[in-house]
Amino acid sequence: MRDDGKLIWKINDVSKRKQRESKDPKYEGLFSERFQTPEGYQFRMCVFLNGTGQGKSSHISVFIQLCRTDYDDVLVYPFKGHCSITLYDQNTNPVRSKKEHYTVKFKSNNSRCFQKPAVENNPENGVAEFVSHDFLVQHESEEACEDKKPVYLCRDTIFIGAEVKCSVNRIERFFTSTRKAKHKLKVAGTEQKAAGGMNESAKKRVTEDLISKGIGLTNSNAQEDSTFKQGTAVLKGLQESEEKLAKLEQESTRNTSIEQTAADKALGVVLDTSLNLKQTVQADRKTAVETKRKLDSIIGETNSVYHSAQQDMRDDGKIICKINDVSKRKQRESNDPNYEGFFSERFQTPEGYQFGMRVFLDGAGQGKGSHISVFIQLCRTDYDDVLVYPFKGHCSITLYDQNTNPARSKKEHYTIKFKSNNSSCFQKPSVEYNPENGVAKFVAHDFLGQHESMNASNEMKPVYLCDDVIVLGAEIKCCEPVYSDVDVDLTNRNFLAGDALEDHANNDDVPIDA
Numbered sequence: 410m411r412d413d414g415k416l417i418w419k420i421n422d423v424s425k426r427k428q429r430e431s432k433d434p435k436y437e438g439l440f441s442e443r444f445q446t447p448e449g450y451q452f453r454m455c456v457f458l459n460g461t462g463q464g465k466s467s468h469i470s471v472f473i474q475l476c477r478t479d480y481d482d483v484l485v486y487p488f489k490g491h492c493s494i495t496l497y498d499q500n501t502n503p504v505r506s507k508k509e510h511y512t513v514k515f516k517s518n519n520s521r522c523f524q525k526p527a528v529e530n531n532p533e534n535g536v537a538e539f540v541s542h543d544f545l546v547q548h549e550s551e552e553a554c555e556d557k558k559p560v561y562l563c564r565d566t567i568f569i570g571a572e573v574k575c576s577v578n579r580i581e582r583f584f585t586s587t588r589k590a591k592h593k594l595k596v597a598g599t600e601q602k603a604a605g606g607m608n609e610s611a612k613k614r615v616t617e618d619l620i621s622k623g624i625g626l627t628n629s630n631a632q633e634d635s636t637f638k639q640g641t642a643v644l645k646g647l648q649e650s651e652e653k654l655a656k657l658e659q660e661s662t663r664n665t666s667i668e669q670t671a672a673d674k675a676l677g678v679v680l681d682t683s684l685n686l687k688q689t690v691q692a693d694r695k696t697a698v699e700t701k702r703k704l705d706s707i708i709g710e711t712n713s714v715y716h717s718a719q720q721d722m723r724d725d726g727k728i729i730c731k732i733n734d735v736s737k738r739k740q741r742e743s744n745d746p747n748y749e750g751f752f753s754e755r756f757q758t759p760e761g762y763q764f765g766m767r768v769f770l771d772g773a774g775q776g777k778g779s780h781i782s783v784f785i786q787l788c789r790t791d792y793d794d795v796l797v798y799p800f801k802g803h804c805s806i807t808l809y810d811q812n813t814n815p816a817r818s819k820k821e822h823y824t825i826k827f828k829s830n831n832s833s834c835f836q837k838p839s840v841e842y843n844p845e846n847g848v849a850k851f852v853a854h855d856f857l858g859q860h861e862s863m864n865a866s867n868e869m870k871p872v873y874l875c876d877d878v879i880v881l882g883a884e885i886k887c888c889e890p891v892y893s894d895v896d897v898d899l900t901n902r903n904f905l906a907g908d909a910l911e912d913h914a915n916n917d918d919v920p921i922d923a
Contacts, residue, residue, distance in 0.1 A: 410442070410443055410444060410445055410451075411444045411445065411724075412444075412445045412446070412447060413446075413447060413724065413759065414444070414445070414446040414447060414572055414573045414574055414575075415444065415570065415571070415572045416441060416442075416444040416452075416454065416570060416571050416572075417497070417568060417569075417570045417761070417792050417795065418441045418454060418456075418568070418569050418570065418571075419566065419567075419568055419791060419792070420439070420456065420458075420566065420567050420568075420569065421565065421566050422565055422566075423458060423562065423565050423566065423567055424565055425565075426439065426458050427458040427459045430457065430458055430459040431459045431466065436457070436459075438455040438456060438457050438461075438472075438533075439455070439456045439457070439458065440453055440454070440455055440456075441453050441454040441455075441456075443476055444571070444573075446490075446573055446574070446575050447575075448484070448575045449478065449480050449484055450475065450478075450484060450488055450573070450575065451475075451476040451477075451478050452473050452474060452475055452476060452571070452573055453473070453474050453476055453530070454471065454472070454473055454474075454494075454569065454571050455471070455472045455473070455474055455533050455535070456469065456470070456471050456472075456569065457469070457470040457471075460537070460538075461537060462537040463537050463538060464537040464538040464539070467538075467541060467542060468537070468538040468539060468540060468541050468542065469539050469540050469541075469542070469545070470535070470536065470537045470538070470539055471494050471535050471536055471539040471569060472533035472534060472535030472536070473492060473494070473533070473534060473535055473571055473573065474522075474530045474531055474532070474533050474534075475488060475522060475523055475526060475530070475531040476526065476529065476530050476531070477526035477527075477528065477529050477530070481525055481526065484525075486523070486524055486525040487517070487519055487523045487524050487525075488517055488523040488575070489517055489523075489575070489576050490516075490517050490573055490574050490575040490576045491514065491515075491516055491517075491573070491574045491576065492514065492515055492516070492517065492534075492535075492571070492572070492573050492574075493512055493513065493514040493515075493571070493572045494512070494513050494514075494535065494536065494539065494569070494570070494571050495510050495511065495512045495513075495569070495570040495571070495572070496510065496511040496512075496539075496540055496561050496567065496568070496569055497510050497561070497567075497568035497569070497570060497794075497795035498510050498511070498559040498560060498561060498795070499560045499561065499563040499566075499568065499794045499795060500550075500556055500557075500558070500559055500560040501794065501798070501837065502556060502557060503798075504557060505557060507797070508559075508795070508797055509559040510795075511540060511559075511561065513536050513539060515535075515536075517534075518534075520532075520534070522534035540561075545561055545562050545567075546562070548560055548561045548562065549561070549562040549563070550562075550563055551563070551564060563794070568792070568794065568795050722754070722755055722756060722757055722763075723756045723757065724756075724757040724758070724759060725758075725759065726756070726757070726758040726759065726884055726885040726886060726887075727756065727882065727883070727884045727885075728753060728754070728756040728764075728766060728882060728883050728884075729809070729880060729881075729882045730753045730754075730766060730768075730880070730881050730882065730883075731878065731879075731880050732751065732768065732770070732878065732879050732880075732881065733877065733878050734877055735770060735874065735877050735878065735879055736877055737877075738751070738770050739770040739771045742769065742770055742771040743771045743778070748769070748771075750767040750768060750769045750773070750784075751767070751768045751769075751770070752765055752766070752767050752768075753765055753766040753767075753768075755788055756883075756885075758802075758885050758886070758887055759887075760796070760887045761790065761792055761796055762787065762790075762796065762800055762885070762887065763787075763788040763789075763790050764785050764786060764787055764788060764883070764885055765785070765786045765788055765842065766783065766784070766785055766786075766806075766881065766883045767783075767784045767785070767786055767845055767847075768781065768782070768783050768784075768881060769781070769782040769783075772849070772850075773849060774849040775849045775850060776849040776850040776851070779850075779853060779854060780849065780850040780851060780852060780853050780854065781851050781852050781854070781857070781879075782847070782848065782849045782850070782851055783806045783847050783848055783851045783881060783883075784845035784846060784847030784848070785804055785806070785845070785846060785847055785883055785885070786834075786842045786843055786844070786845050786846075787800060787834065787835055787838055787842070787843040788838065788841065788842055788843075789838035789839075789840065789841050789842070793837055793838065796837075798835070798836055798837035799829070799831055799835045799836050799837075800829055800835040800887070801829050801835070801887070801888055802828075802829050802885055802886050802887040802888045803826065803827075803828055803829075803885075803886045803888060804826065804827055804828070804829065804846075804847075804883070804884070804885055805824055805825070805826040805827075805883065805884045806824070806825050806826075806847065806848060806851065806881070806882070806883050807822050807823065807824040807881065807882040807883070807884075808822065808823040808824075808851070808852055808873050808879065808880075808881060809822050809873070809879075809880040809881070809882060810822050810823070810871040810872060810873060811872045811873065811875040811878075811880060812862075812868050812869075812870070812871055812872040814867060814868055814869060816869065817869060820871075821871040823852060823871075823873065825848050825851060827847075827848070829846075830846075832844075832846065834846035852873070857873055857874050857879075858874070860872055860873045860874060861873075861874040861875070862874075862875055863875070863876060
């Protein structure tokens, strides 16, 4: 959240939004994100592209709303200050000398709009007839760089800004920050084994002793004796046949049991393999699910870090960068011919220009192998269409003195200053970063070695390299106004504030967010 009392809001698809708004009688307005003054008051913008109140269907209506915060008990109410609403000129034609932004200014009053909020947002206060639809069409262009007149509607997009200044220094600003906790994920798996077996059966056969049955027969005559012998031989043959048959049955049963056991073992192996494959598939599925969760968590943390970095970006045109392991980095840099330099985080000027600092510890260009080279780069932003280019200002690069000896009267920082120019480095960025501009021979390696120390508190000379660490800084100051306001006569303007807002509260055509 911006804490300088300013907001620039980009609204796309103006014609489509206005058409939908005209068909919805209960439309409650288009709301911006919140922004905060240095004293701690929070506001947001409310826009009706098809107008509301006396500006219905003919004008764009723009209001601001005072929002409830956690620190309202220590803020002074009613809020007293100055408010301005701006429609930004998007014309980028270099022939024009300056931007002609359309601005309306007004003061706060003692109405309910600026009292201590009892709900989430106070009633709106602003301009019902901010700018007419006809005026917007007259200043519309598809290619803003071709016209010499102001362009307020370009490619169906407008930029609206607000600035709120407190007329009394109430309290110091409050800063709050939140951090997200990290989640640990564990994967547990179990292994199972299956076993099977088969039972064997045995079979016994009992035969009668037919031979013993013939012992009691009489041998009264030869015929009977011959008959008896023949019967005995037949019985023996039958007994031998039955014994052979029993052996064959036993052998067949044993072979069948062996084959059945082998089949059972093979089936068990197949079942074990199938079970293992099933467990592997389940484990892989769990791993894939956990991996997706981790990736989603990493993406979420990355987005959070990015948005946090955007919110925490310095906006005073200054940056201080600490570089560790200078000797190791310089050695790696000297061995890599394609090294692109050490790039700092972005920082922003109060006017909205964003820069980054690029450092070559082993040097670049004429400083290669002998000096530290330091450059700045102008970065692309979402609001380049409303900024004036080429950028004109003063730049300074500083190597900080790390000597902490209390006997020394002051720090001796090493600073080089230069001005912007009309090169491509300071033109409107067409890619993410413009070419570098800075000092190829910023500071010599020998000079840095002469001012190196492992214990900066005992030295009397400046210490620029301490414990293999250097501290670099940059400061950018814009030397020309970014825009020029167009004075607007507010005599015939319609404001919705105080009692006037209450009069419109009963009108269905004027949605009021109380």
